[in-house]
Amino acid sequence: MNVAIELLSAALLLVGATFYLAGTVGLLRFPDVYARLHTLTKADNLGLGFIILGLAVQADSLMMACKLLLIWPLVLMASATVSYSIARRADEMGIAPISGDGDSA
Amino acid sequence: MSLIFDTLLVATLLWSAWRSLATSDLVHAVVMFIVFGLLMSLAWARLGAPDIALAEAAIGAGLTGALLLDALRVSNQTAQPGSLAKIPALQRMAVLLISTVLAIGLIIAVLYAPLPSIQLPSMVEANMAQSGVTHTVTAVLLNFRGYDTLLEVAVLLLALLGMLAVAPARPVSVSHVPIDPVLATLARLLVPLMILTACYLLWAGDHRPGGAFQAAAVLAAAGVLLHLAGLLQAWIRPGQLLRLGLSAGFVLFLSLAAILLTEGALLRYPPVWAGALILLIEAGLTLSLSLILAGLFLLLSGRRGVP
CATH class of the missing domain: 1.20.120.1200 (NADH-ubiquinone/plastoquinone oxidoreductase chain 6, subunit NuoJ)
Structure with missing residues (x-):
């Protein structure tokens, strides 16, 4: 039982870390601010969800697990609002999104 | 690992x-x-x-x-771009040299410090029963070394007063920026939770990490968030009520200290009343410190947009 929980937790944490890695690579490699925001919010929000799930299954009590799970929606709200604010500000400053080769922008 | x-x-x-x-x-x-x-x-x-x-x-x-x-x-x-002056190389070397000598001196002083003759941790442990609280940090901050905290609050209040005195009050241009619906929604969702967190931190202070300073910081952050979301006007200058709020915590703390002074010593609480008195002081401090911290932001941003 204990080993099963440990394995489940490790798997969830690894999946979470992979999402974080993908988000970070995207932040460094993507061409403009909108694409970077896209990769950051998508990948990191999912990554955080998996990390929190991975920690919650290890928690000593149900109360502790619930407290951990409470972090996720709070961060989701904050990060969604922040990325929206950054994107809106970038748009106001006249930064045009880079479009792909097929598009004519 | x-x-x-x-x-x-x-x-x-x-x-x-x-x-x-x-x-x-x-x-x-x-x-x-x-x-x-x-x-x-x-x-x-x-x-x-x-x-x-x-x-x-x-x-x-x-x-x-x-x-x-x-x-x-x-x-x-206001500033022109590129006005950040380069510091001459010689000056930079001098600063680097002085800082390095200072750092090395500090490291040596810490490594070769003589053992303290008074064992403070054991003294705190021995007197916890009389402190009125069970968390050692709160006991030290508000009971054993209460006068330090009293002066600290006075310094914060003075900092805000100084800021108000230096910055001349000017008419504030009413902002016509429409309230951003997304940010406003976030603020409406988060601020009640932040107030709840602040109350919890205040209550938790007597038996675990928390207390007036942390609770006040959370409340101040809630105020700043409300202002950034356009739900709370910037403060132009403190009116009667705000002045009362800014100084209430310090006045309460000071008057309790003065009353206790007639009993013999500065801020030596009677053990029976210690817990209640500390909670009272912390509640007052939470209110005032949060207003002071938020005021540093809200009173300054009230002067924005003035040429």
Whole structure:
């Protein structure tokens, strides 16, 4: 039982870390601010969800697990609002999104 | 495993401090300063000092960061680009030399410090029963060394008064920026939770990390968030009620100290009343400190847009 929980937790944490890695690579490699925001919010929000799930299954009590799970929606709200604010500000400053080769922008 | 983590933490701390100082881009410097503050609070948590970690994250990184970003925005409106002067090489070398000597001296002083003749931790342990609380940090801050905290609050109040005195009151241009619906929704959702958190921190102070300073920082952050979302007007100048709120915590603390002085000693609570008195003082301090901290932001931003 204990080993099963440990394995489940490790798997969830690894999946979470992979999402974080993908988000970070995207932040460094993507061409403009909108694409970077896209990769950051998508990948990191999912990554955080998996990390929190991975920690919650290890928690000593149900109360502790619930407290951990409470972090996720709070961060989701904050990060969604922040990325929206950054994107809106970038748009106001006249930064045009880079479009792909097929598009004519 | 934890050694790897700690080494990484120290390395990133030093790196972010260096980047914050060395960069010529002010925005970069401020962002690195905030990163430094957050990492520092992580370091305090690793050192087993959650009280300081909470204060560092809320005040050091959060509120100071917001103030710096705000100052940056105002200075961008007035200053010419490229006005950040390069410091001459000789001057930089001198600063580096002095700092290095100072750092080495500090390290030597810490390493070769004589053992303290008074064992403070055991004295605190021995007197916890009379302190009225069960958390040692609160016992030291508000009972054993209460006068330090009293003076600290006085300094914060004086800082705000000084700021009000230096910055001349000017008519505020009413902003016509429409309220951003997304930010406003976030503020409406988060602020009740922040008030709840502040109450919890205040209540938790007597038996675990928390207390007036942390609760006040959370409340102040809620005020700043409301202002940024356009739900709370910037403060022009303190009116009657705000003045009362700003000074109430200090006045309450000072008058209790004065009353207790007639009993013999400054801030020596009767053990029966200690717990209740500390909670009363902390409640007053939470209100006043949150107004002072929020005031540093809201009173300054009230002067924005004036040429």
